[in-house]
Amino acid sequence: MTDLTSFIAGLPKAELHVHHVGSASPRIVAELAARHEGRSPVPADPAALADYFAFRDFKHFIELYLSVVDLIRDDEDVRMLTYEVARELARQQVRYAELTITPFSSEKRGIPAPAFCEAIEDARRGAATDFGIDLRWCFDIPGELGVPAAEATLRIALEQQPAGLISFGLGGPEIGVPRPQFKPVFDKARAAGLHSVPHAGETTGPETIWDALRELGAERIGHGITAAQDPELLAYLAEHRIPLEISPTSNLRTRAVASLDEHPLPAIVAAGVPVSINSDDPPMFGTTLEEEYAVAARLLDLDAAGVAELAKAAVSQSFLPPEGKAALLAEIAAYASA
Secondary structure: OHHHHHHHHHOOEEEEEEEOHHHOOHHHHHHHHHHOOOOOOOOOOHHHHHHHOOOOOHHHHHHHHHHHHOOOOOHHHHHHHHHHHHHHHHHOOEEEEEEEEOHHHHHHOOOOHHHHHHHHHHHHHHHHHHHOOEEEEEEEEEHHHHHHHHHHHHHHHHHHOOOOEEEEEEEOOOOOOOOHHHHHHHHHHHHOOOEEOOEEOOOOOHHHHHHHHHHHOOOOEEEOHHHHHOHHHHHHHHHOOOOEEEOHHHHHHOOOOOOHHHOOHHHHHHOOOOEEEOOEOOOOOOOOHHHHHHHHHHHHOOOHHHHHHHHHHHHHHOOOOHHHHHHHHHHHHHHHHO
16 A cells, blocks of 8 residues: 555646635644634644544534634735645645635625635736646535525626636535525526536435536536435436546545445446545545545555546546646656556
């Protein structure tokens, strides 16, 4: 396994499901907490953050996640967070990442949308130059705040049109947040050329995934692990080549699965459904993208060649332009054969 670990460490990668604030490492969170000390429950000591991020359940995770969101008070915080997240990803040989960003949360906390978008774009350009990583944005609806938040997210997307914006998502709790209510907003986002990538089927059953497909025009599904409960849905995803963005440790930490050994990834892959491996909110879940590849390798009994195919799958399922895909696929192939 040591050889496979080092192979994974050097493997060029793409990540398709990773959250902006949720990617803040203890170093980044502690720096933000220190900037706003006395105004937040988040500890400014990196060593204390592991205990702080001990979630009881998904609801508790959302509460703690939002406490970190509260640390993002101005556009300089946004710029620093985005640039440093890119640094952490690039250290893992991530060449391309679609970062899920919730601009409504920042606007609600007083950061004007133009300043927010300028900050992420400035960080995107800096990260490309300094770290060789290509960042793109998925603007994400905080589903628990309903249709008004969805409409505001769409407004920000269409008015600001940051150069890195490629997709439109839906996150937050699934329970009590029906997907069909967001259809009109997703229709408008798709008409504007944005790809549809909602979360579905993490903490709710297969019907939520069906809703994401039928009502929201989903091209990829965030999580989607309860598809394994519905053979008809698995067959549909496989036939129509609709990928699931799988994050095993995230599913364990939010109690969506009882143990990694019970994770439905093998059943989903056996059904022919395309998947990518992702880290979701890696520091908050005590993981990295490298560790998620190692987990997937164990669950799927993969050797180095199999792991390289997982990396290629993420590239193929990404929204990179064809020339970008070809270049990154070639880099992965060259690495795997070296």
